[in-house]
Amino acid sequence: MKVVILGAGVIGVTLAYYLAEDGHEVEVVDRQSGPALETSFGNAGEVSPGYSAPWAGPGLPLKALKWLTMEHAPLVVRWSRMNPEMALWGLKLLRNCTTHRYEVNKGRMVRLAEYSRDCLEALRQKTGVQYDARMQGTLQLFRTQEQLDHIHGDTDVLDRYGVPYQVLDREGCIAVEPALARVREKFVGGLRLVHDETGDCFKFTNALSEIAAARGVRFTFGRSILSIEQEKGAISSVVTDAGRIVADAYVMALGSYAPRFLRPLGIRIPVYPVKGYSLTVPITDPAGAPESTVMDETFKVAVTRLGDRIRIGGTAELTGFDLTLHEERRKTLEHVVGDLYPDGGDGKAGTFWTGLRPMTPDGTPVLGPTPFANLHLASGHGTLGWTMAAGTGRLLSDLISGRKPEIDTDGLTLARYG
Secondary structure, eight states: OEEEEEEOOHHHHHHHHHHHHTTTEEEEEOSSSSSTTTTTTSSEEOOOSTTTOSSOOTTTHHHHHHHHTTTOSEEEOGGGGOOOOHHHHHHHHHTOOOOHHHHHHHHHHHHHHHHHHHHHHHHHHHHOOOSSBOOOOOEEEESSHHHHHOOOHHHHHHHHOOOOOOEEHHHHHHHSSSGGGGGGGOOEEEEEEETOOOOOOHHHHHHHHHHHHHHHHHOSSSEEEEEEEEETTTTEEEETTTEEESSEEEOOOOGGGGHHGGGGTTTOOOOOEEEEEEEEEEESSSGSSSSEEEEEEETTEEEEEEEEEEEEEEEEEOOTTTHHHHHHHHHHHHHHHHHOOOOBGGGOOOOOEEEEEEEOOOOOOOEEEOOSEEEEEOOOOGGGGGHHHHHHHEEEEEEEEOOOSSOOOOTTGGGOOO
16 A cells, blocks of 8 residues: 655654555655654654643643743743634633543553553664663652642552652652752752653654665655645545645644644644744763753753753743744753753753644644545644654554554544544
């Protein structure tokens, strides 16, 4: 079967690899000049199944009001760009801010993310793909006792799914991240997800694309997708600026841009671009740098060691598809790395980047079948595209190949939106 994948980010490339392994003829189409040049380029570097959780939770509305007044706020709303689409997405997000919905949504996300971690391990062993990987867990760092005292909702879900974790006091945090001893007064404790990993998503995607190409996958870069044509209840072709592409099956893996192409087909998915930023700095003192990933719970910023670099990633900005680099967002990232790792790297010397996370209001991606039998979805992963990529690729390849996936797809598909 010939399968065309629209999008060459980490989701599209990983799926292409699995489809090729299953014997399909695969073509990946992307407007960029190579793989992983948009959202997958400069993300925080976390492969964090244990940290998989929706933004929409019981405390979010009050937190959001507080964040809007903070100097280094985790959330920024560009009110001048407010439109009906952004407002509707925000209302749907608020609708998911109940305890029940949070637990349901987190359970769905953890199910896919844990499976994805296992798939990534198997893929790594089979291919030997290299991407500055580390297997030393994620430390969610709490600056206040109140934060530490309110982790039970998360740990209850982790217990339910058998995800190992450690609740640490200050000295426990320092034991796993020794450089934090230099700033011990800045925090009170943490939650460590012991099986989480780190790695450079851009390096991984490019390395895997070479492996996939060696297995016969065709990558068509520099080609803009204009529309998707349908006939008699099936997708008949993809129209690009260089002509039509015809296949037996199609996969929508265009991240935040997916709704634009699905809407004319009568398919509506609540995926909205939530802008994120990262800063990549060279390590100046290895002993003063993080060992793995530290997630600063106060500022919602992750600090990750990637080889000889530190990647600082985070903040959320509602501003549509605008990719302007705002200097105040850089100051937030510089503040966090300077506060926690003052000797680890020079934030002023870092490379500043921004990308659009394709977010759903319930946090869970939209995967699998559509009303068109030969069109499949792989969008809405939000901040967890890197975490969920391998599991998404394996699951979609199983569905397209006519096999039953290894995990339950209930709550992961378009069907949950009725």
